[in-house]
Amino acid sequence: MNAPGLRRWWVRLGQLAGLAAMGLLGLFDLRFGLLAAAGAAGTLLLLVRVGLAVAAALLWLPLHRQGSRRLPVAALVLAAASLAVTAGIVLIADGGYLLSGSWGLAESAGLLAVVFVVARRGAARIAPWAAVAAGLAAAALPLRTGTDSVYVIFGLLQALAAAGAAGGGLYLRTMAAGRERAVALVRAEQRAEFARDLHDFIAHHVTGIVVQAQGARFVAEQDPQRVITALEQIERAGGETMASMRRMVGILRNPDAPPDAPLAPLAGVADLGPLLSGFNDIARAPARLHVDGTLDGLPVEVSTSAYRVVMEGLTNTRQHAPDARAVDVFVRRTPDWLLVRVADDGATPRTPPARGHGFGLIGLTERVRALGGTITAGPGVAGGWVLDATLPLGRAVAR
Structure with missing residues (x-):
């Protein structure tokens, strides 16, 4: 059973327990109320108390949506009716004891449950007033039996119980709001990461398409068969680009993606072989992959960031180093770091601003720095161009 289903099951179990408790209190009220009922007036008041208890149960028992406006409005009506009955009994009794025995324990429990549910689920503007009104109605119930100090004390105890119920409802409401804010923040961060991934995938594939189209134009007359091969590769790259774009844009457009939607980037170090x-x-x-150390069990954010580093390095080599004869990709794992290097031997003059121009390296730098790592790009000691990234393992695991 998933978490929402388990939570709903616990809520239903609590409702059944509360309903059973109210039923027992209602039987107690009926037994002593019938014994103490004084004529038709007493029987009528007993029926009114039972009706108010049933109305309270019908109000708190359903699963109300968060921010419900009907719930606090109905609670205000119920509280007003209960207070009106209490005031009528006190005025009619005029210092006497019109009711003996219980003042309505089932109604008391129902009103306390209403206070809890209103504080937990009611609309923010009306819920405080409804909770206060229901709490006052619960606190005033003992006055139906008498106005002696003992009944005033019982009223104060029920007022404290109402305050506790309101506090419990507010606590759960705050916890739920905190969870919703955390989920919204994670979704916003994830959508931003998908936006960066979208740029990486599109730039990588489109650059490949452009290079293949340029190559096909030059060999069209000498080797038509290679043109057909290039067109097939262009078609395949275009299809992968469209699929990646549709998938990521769909996730970006849908803030309430289903639970089975991919919430992590699509590729990691395990996919470096197909990438190369x-x-x-x-x-x-030709690109050659050199791996030093095991790459199993890497944190997801480190694995995907390493993949993006290699993708960015290969894309930049393809764009800016057409004369390169080889590209070496080094991935080394130490106890605390994952080191990634993409180095080519291109002789075309390049400067860091030109190589870092655009959003690819900027977004990649933000991603690596967010993990506590570093990234540099510049001319190599022996020539060519080198893209280096260091990604911490310990901090990523802590995240």
């Missing part, structure tokens, strides 16, 4: 194979299919410079 796709690069080698369309690039003149």
Whole structure:
């Protein structure tokens, strides 16, 4: 059973327990009320008390939606009716004891439950007034039996109980609001990450399509068969680009994505092999993968960020180093760090601003720094261009 289903089951169980308790208190009220009923007036008042108790049960028993306006309005009506009955009994008794025995324990329990439910689920503008009115109605119930100090004390005790019920409802309401804010924050962060991923995927695939189209134009007359192969690769890359774009844009558009929607980036270090194979299919410079250490059990954010680093390095090599003869991808794991390097041997002059121009490296830098890592891009000591990233493992696990 999932968490919402389990929570709903517990709520139903609590409702059944509360309903059973109210039923027992109602039987107690009926027994002593019938014995103490004085003529038709006493029987009528007993029926009114039973009706108010049933109305209270019908009000708090259903599962109300959060922010309900009908709930506090109905609670105000119920509280007003209960207070009116109490005031009528006190005025009629005129210092005497019109009712003997119980003042309506089932009604008391029902009103306390109404206070809790209103504080938990009622609309914010009306709920405080409704909770206060229902609490006052519960506190005034003992006065139906008499105005002696003992009944005043019982009234104060019920007022304290109403305050406790309101506090419990407010606590659960605050906890639920905190969970909703946390979920909304996670979704916002995830949508921002998907937006960065969308740029990475589209830039990578579109760059490959452009390179293949340029190559096909140059070899069209000498080797038509290679043009057909290039067109097939362009078609495949275009299909992957559209699929990635539809999937990610769909998630970005839907803030209430279903629970089974992917809430993590789509690729990690385990997918570096296919990434390099796709690069080698369309690039003149072969890419070689060098792995030092096991890559199993990496934190998800580290694995996906390492994949994005390699993707950005390959995309930039394809764009800015057409004369490169080889690209080396190094992935090394230490006890505390994952080190990623993408180095090419291109001789085309490049400067850090030109290489870092655009949103790819900017977004990648934000991603790596958010994990507590570092990223640099610049000319290599032996020539070419080097993209280095260090990703901490310990901090990522703590996150």
